Amino acid sequence: MAMVRGAANGGFRIDSEEHSRNKKTMFPYSFSLFHQVTVQPPRRHRLIIVCASSDGAKGSGTTARGRRLVKIREDKRKREYERLHNYPAWAKVLENACKDDAELRALLGDSIGNPELMRKRVEQRVRQKGRDFRKSKTGSLLAFKVSFRDFNPLDSYIWFEFFGSPSDRDIDLFGSVIQSWYVMGRLGAFNSTNLQLANSSMEYNPLYDVDKGFQVMPSSFHEISDIEFQDNWGRVWVDLGTADYFAVDVLLNCLTVLSSEYIGIQQIVFGGQRIGDWEEGMTNAEYGYKYFKI
Known part of the structure; x- marks a missing residue:
């Protein structure tokens, strides 16, 4: 179809082709429907893609x-x-x-x-x-548990649970530690009334009062039993006498390193009459009974 201006009598003509014949239609200028027809081109949209980078972060549109x-x-x-x-x-x-x-x-x-x-x-x-330094540890990487069960420092057992049944070497080492602890306590080492250097600084050459140390009230262990073992349990009876409670702290400090480096200890119980699978009166070595003579 084509639109042609300047037709006769002032107007325009629309020519259309329908298959094999041509058809012409005349319209005067006074026909208002086709008055001043304007054909606009289609709109085109522009797509802008912004790429963000760490080098041009500022002003790039990134958050x-x-x-x-x-x-x-x-x-x-x-x-x-x-x-x-x-x-x-x-x-x-x-x-x-x-x-x-x-x-x-x-x-x-x-x-x-x-x-x-x-x-x-x-x-x-x-x-x-x-x-x-190359020697591997034979102890435990885990810290042992500590608990108290009506502990009487004058008449109580201290129980030790090991991770496994201790060997003869382990028993000798463990027994030597307990024996040394008892000897120090027997000689009055755990006396909190005579701690003259505990809070002193060695930078200023402190003075030790010998007379004061000699006049303090004696503080010493009274008794201790042999250490008994049944399978992975051990126990020792103690009478701490007039020794102070920080003797227990000293013992736990020693056993902490002993457990970490040499003999793995799972838990320590202060007090109590029967702990774990302990069988009272069983002293047969064939059933796992051992002891260390203090």
Whole structure:
């Protein structure tokens, strides 16, 4: 269909083609429906895509949270790259050794991945163990539990539960510790009325008052029994006499290191008549009974 101006008598003509014949229609200018027809081109829309980057964060349309996430990802990639390319060889050896060594894994703990902290942990272990730093622990990595059951310092048992039945060597070592504790108590070591240097500073050359130490009231253990063992339990009867209670603190301090380094202790109970599977009067070695002579 075509629109043609300037037809005869002033107007316009619309020519249309219908298949094989041509059809012409005349309209005068006075026909208001087609008066001043304007054909506008179709509208075109422009699509703008903004790409955010960490380099052009400002003015790029990104949010502060998005920029932080981008920075975190970049820092993570940088740390991973440094770990793979700049990680010390000795630290990699330690990490691989931790897979098969529970003691080393417990020693390094959360320092794995931080070479400087790993180095400090190993150096500390060497200083503590001296020449025997390679010797593995035979104790427990867990701290033992402590409880009191109507403890009477003049007439009570102290019970010890081990992680396993102690060997003869363990019994000798454990018994020696208890025996040393008793000897010190018997000689009046646990006397809180004569702690002249406990709160003093050695920087100022403190003076010790010998007369005061000699005149204090004696404080000493009275009695202790032999240490008995049945399977993984042990007990000792004590009469602390006039010794002060901080003798118990001294004992627990000794047993803490003993349990950690040599003999694993699961719990210590002060007081009580029958604990665990203890069978009163059973002294047959064939059933797991052992003792240490104080």
